[in-house]
Amino acid sequence: MSASVEAGNPMASSTSHFRFALERSWSAQRHLCVGLDCDYDRLPAAARRHRTVAEALLAFNTDIVEATAGYVCAYKPNIAFYEACGPEGIEALVGTVAFIKDKVPEAGVILDGKRGDIGNSNERYASAAFDVIKADALTVTPYIGAESLSPFLDRADRTIFVLVKTSNPGAHEFQDLPVGPAGTPLYQVVAGNVATLWNKHGNCGVVAGATDVEALRRVREIVGDLPILVPGVGAQGGDLGAAVQAGRHGGGGLLINSSREIIYASDGSDYAKAAGLAAADLSRRIAGHFDEGR
Amino acid sequence: MSASVEAGNPMASSTSHFRFALERSWSAQRHLCVGLDCDYDRLPAAARRHRTVAEALLAFNTDIVEATAGYVCAYKPNIAFYEACGPEGIEALVGTVAFIKDKVPEAGVILDGKRGDIGNSNERYASAAFDVIKADALTVTPYIGAESLSPFLDRADRTIFVLVKTSNPGAHEFQDLPVGPAGTPLYQVVAGNVATLWNKHGNCGVVAGATDVEALRRVREIVGDLPILVPGVGAQGGDLGAAVQAGRHGGGGLLINSSREIIYASDGSDYAKAAGLAAADLSRRIAGHFDEGR
Numbered sequence: 092m093s094a095s096v097e098a099g100n101p102m103a104s105s106t107s108h109f110r111f112a113l114e115r116s117w118s119a120q121r122h123l124c125v126g127l128d129c130d131y132d133r134l135p136a137a138a139r140r141h142r143t144v145a146e147a148l149l150a151f152n153t154d155i156v157e158a159t160a161g162y163v164c165a166y167k168p169n170i171a172f173y174e175a176c177g178p179e180g181i182e183a184l185v186g187t188v189a190f191i192k193d194k195v196p197e198a199g200v201i202l203d204g205k206r207g208d209i210g211n212s213n214e215r216y217a218s219a220a221f222d223v224i225k226a227d228a229l230t231v232t233p234y235i236g237a238e239s240l241s242p243f244l245d246r247a248d249r250t251i252f253v254l255v256k257t258s259n260p261g262a263h264e265f266q267d268l269p270v271g272p273a274g275t276p277l278y279q280v281v282a283g284n285v286a287t288l289w290n291k292h293g294n295c296g297v298v299a300g301a302t303d304v305e306a307l308r309r310v311r312e313i314v315g316d317l318p319i320l321v322p323g324v325g326a327q328g329g330d331l332g333a334a335v336q337a338g339r340h341g342g343g344g345l346l347i348n349s350s351r352e353i354i355y356a357s358d359g360s361d362y363a364k365a366a367g368l369a370a371a372d373l374s375r376r377i378a379g380h381f382d383e384g385r
Numbered sequence: 386m387s388a389s390v391e392a393g394n395p396m397a398s399s400t401s402h403f404r405f406a407l408e409r410s411w412s413a414q415r416h417l418c419v420g421l422d423c424d425y426d427r428l429p430a431a432a433r434r435h436r437t438v439a440e441a442l443l444a445f446n447t448d449i450v451e452a453t454a455g456y457v458c459a460y461k462p463n464i465a466f467y468e469a470c471g472p473e474g475i476e477a478l479v480g481t482v483a484f485i486k487d488k489v490p491e492a493g494v495i496l497d498g499k500r501g502d503i504g505n506s507n508e509r510y511a512s513a514a515f516d517v518i519k520a521d522a523l524t525v526t527p528y529i530g531a532e533s534l535s536p537f538l539d540r541a542d543r544t545i546f547v548l549v550k551t552s553n554p555g556a557h558e559f560q561d562l563p564v565g566p567a568g569t570p571l572y573q574v575v576a577g578n579v580a581t582l583w584n585k586h587g588n589c590g591v592v593a594g595a596t597d598v599e600a601l602r603r604v605r606e607i608v609g610d611l612p613i614l615v616p617g618v619g620a621q622g623g624d625l626g627a628a629v630q631a632g633r634h635g636g637g638g639l640l641i642n643s644s645r646e647i648i649y650a651s652d653g654s655d656y657a658k659a660a661g662l663a664a665a666d667l668s669r670r671i672a673g674h675f676d677e678g679r
Contacts, residue, residue, distance in 0.1 A: 130509070171506040174513035177479065178472035185471065203506075207526055208499050209553040209616075212465040215424070219468035232501055234528045234548060238555020254528060259503040261532020268564045268574065277571070280562065322503075 109165075109199040109227040109250050110294070113318060116164035116197065117343025120378040122335075124201065124320065125159050125370060126350025127152055127168040127187065131176055137360035144176050148183035151362075153190050155354050158367030160195045162374035165228075165346055167320075169203040188225050201320065201346075202226035205254060206243070207235045213242040221249055228252060230298060230320070233281050237289045247292035250318070255282045255310055258300025258323030278306065282313040296320060299338065301329025301347075308337035316340050325352040325373075335380035347377050403459075403493040403521040403544050404588070407612060410458035410491065411637025414672040416629075417664060418495065418614065419453050420644025421446055421462040421481065425470055431654035438470050442477035445656075447484050449648050452661030454489045456668035459522075459640055461614075463497040475518075482519050495614065495640075496520035499548060500537070501529045507536040515543050522546060524592060524614070527575050531583045541586035544612070549576045549604055552594025552617030572600065573607060580608040590614060593632065595623025595641075602631035610634050619646040619667075629674035641671050 116122070129148055131139075138151040156166065168187060173180035188200050202224055206216045220229045228250035231243055243251045256266055256278040266278040278299075285295050299310040300323035310319065319338050323329035324347060331347070338345050353373070357365030410416070423442055425433075432445040450460065462481060467474035482494050496518055500510045514523045522544035525537055537545045550560055550572040560572040572593075579589050593604040594617035604613065613632050617623035618641060625641070632639050647667070651659030 128506070169502070169506050169509075171500075171502060171509035171513065174475075175509040175517060177513075177517045178475040181468075181472040181475055203502075205502050205526075205529075206465075206499070208463070208465060208497075209551060212422070212463050212497075215463075215465035215469040219465065219471075223469060223471045232499075232526050232528050234526050234559055235499075235551050235553060236555035236558030236560070238558070239551070239553040257503060257529050257533070259529060259533040261530035264530035264532070264578065265528055265571070265575065266530070268571070270562045270564055270571075277559070277562070277564075281559065284558065 108248070110318070112197050112199055113164055113346075114343065120381065121162060121164045121374065122343070122345050122347050122377045122381070123163045123370060123374045124165040124167050124346040124348040125155070125163050125353050126203070126348050127155065127166055127354065128172050128350045129354065130172055133355060135358045135360065135362045138362065143179065145179035145182045145186075148173070148176065148180065149186045149190075152183070152187040154363040155366050156187075156191055156195060158363040159353065159370035160198065162370040163198050165199040165201050166191055167201040167203050167348055169350075185224055192225065199227040199250070200225075201228040201230065201250075201252065203230045205230050205232045207232035207240060209235065209239045210242060213239060217242045217246060221246060228296070230254065233285075237284065240289075244289055244292065244295070247294055250294050250296055252296040252298050252318075252320045253281065253285045253289065255285070255297040256299040256303060256306045258302045258327050258329065262300070262303070279309060279313060282310050286314040286317060290317070298322065300327070301331070301334035302327055304330065304333045304337045307334060311338050311340065311344070316344065318346060319344060320346045320348060322348045325349050331376060332380045332383070335377060336383075339381065342381060349373055402542065404612070406491050406493055407458055407640075408637065414675065415456060415458045415668065416637070416639050416641050416671045416675070417457045417668045418459040418461050418640040418642040419449070419457050419647050419664060420497070420642050421449065421460055421648065422466050422644045423648065424466055427649060429652045429654065429656045432656065437473065439473040439476045439480070442467070442470065442474065443480045443484075446477070446481040448657040449660050450481075450485055450489060452657040453647065453664040454492065456664040457492050459493040459495050460485055461495040461497050461642055479518055486519065493521040493544070494519075495522040495524065495544075495546065497524045499524050499526045501526040501534060503529065503533045504536060507533060511536045511540060515540060522590070524548065527579075531578065534583075538583055538586065538589070541588055544588050544590055546590040546592050546612075546614045547575065547579045547583065549579065549591040550593040550597060550600045552596045552621050552623065556594070556597070573603060576604050576607040580611060584611070592616065594621070595625070595628035596621055598624065598627045598631045601628060605632050605634065605638070610638065612640060613638060614640045614642060616642045619643050625670060626674045626677070629671060633675065636675060643667055
């Protein structure tokens, strides 16, 4: 259960463009991940006008990316929002990732899909995420076990973020269940397995929400230097300063996600400018919290 | 942990077209679910010739559905295979479901997506599965908890199959972990929660593989009359007769899934005829095992 020396093996991680880029971002005090969770019905009228669904989603995303590029270490489109628009949504998602790769190559793209099926299907999910959509990283759910997730874990050039402690109010239902003679909470067993057994290629990360700071602190103790993707600040109520102190690894280690507070900062025609200002502000506050603890 | 009288509440289930159709299928000894897991690269040349990717996938599926319709209670497309083909794959999936609804209305369509995210995203996944793709049922993964899965569970007119015990060799990593003072395996805790707490609308089912017959028997004890979707016969090695005896509920209760053995029964131009023969044979064998135990 303790963090292993294999966790975040530097030789292996150096093969991953995204892990390398992350270290550079953290050195430049960029710890922000912008969630591109674009609900077509919530797009500002200015982004929708005279456009198809695919065009509107893509135009909105490219505007948001251009406005926020200087403040982020990663973008995280949640595929649910694109699937809800059918084939046009997937078209917009593919276009969005291509735009980020072209214009902001230093930012990683994490496809947020919470995937996890048996081996045969996971090969197709891996192909969709990494070969069709061309994301650098993917979120996966652990219930099915590492054996079946190998089509993801074996992609040494991509980063796999495993759900450990989610930010929703009902996360405790299974994640806090006491396991074994010591009554170790299930999420800690998952974190331990990811850090030691799953991370053979040095390409694993974990997801742990800002809404449970003590759990985030425990996850950091368990996973060593693995990157932690942290949802739950902002709308979900997590305390930013406490999350940074609990989850940081030296001057980095965290990808602090924010979605709605940034992409919907304004519903007027100034949505891109407002998103840029919101990203700049949040990025500065995160960096401030990192400075505090030095 | 014991099966509750609320499990499979007959008043609530009667609101679900699929549950009603399932009872009729079981009465007619149709317990087979055909997995439409179409890998474009594995389609017979006869299905691909002179066709776009979307046309080829749709043509293959419609041929398979027409040939197997008399033997099934449900079709189960796994969305991973369609996502791997990009927007064209999703187009083919939407077309396939529309074809089944039109031509074989008595068969349910289970979208196999193993979905499970936080609430906001699950609303979009539910919209994709039920409003865009128009499936009758969806598979979900439990790790995130019932609170976040409510956008699925609250769709009283759709059936939600929750992963309980999967058919992959590494399923034990988390699913068999001993929980609490009694050391109850995690999958049994999940099954108990689904049957008692999650099933308010009488629209839940569970997934339990044929590869672990004792676990399947225990799941049936826990979930009462809930439908169990059973993968793992055929290529994965589960014993059909043992699975039927362990998982049945009277003359029904099971959806026995088979994918590759049916859809790839032949790679020649006779693929549809071969799929029909394979489905007829498997359907007859399942019915025989049901008869044995009477």
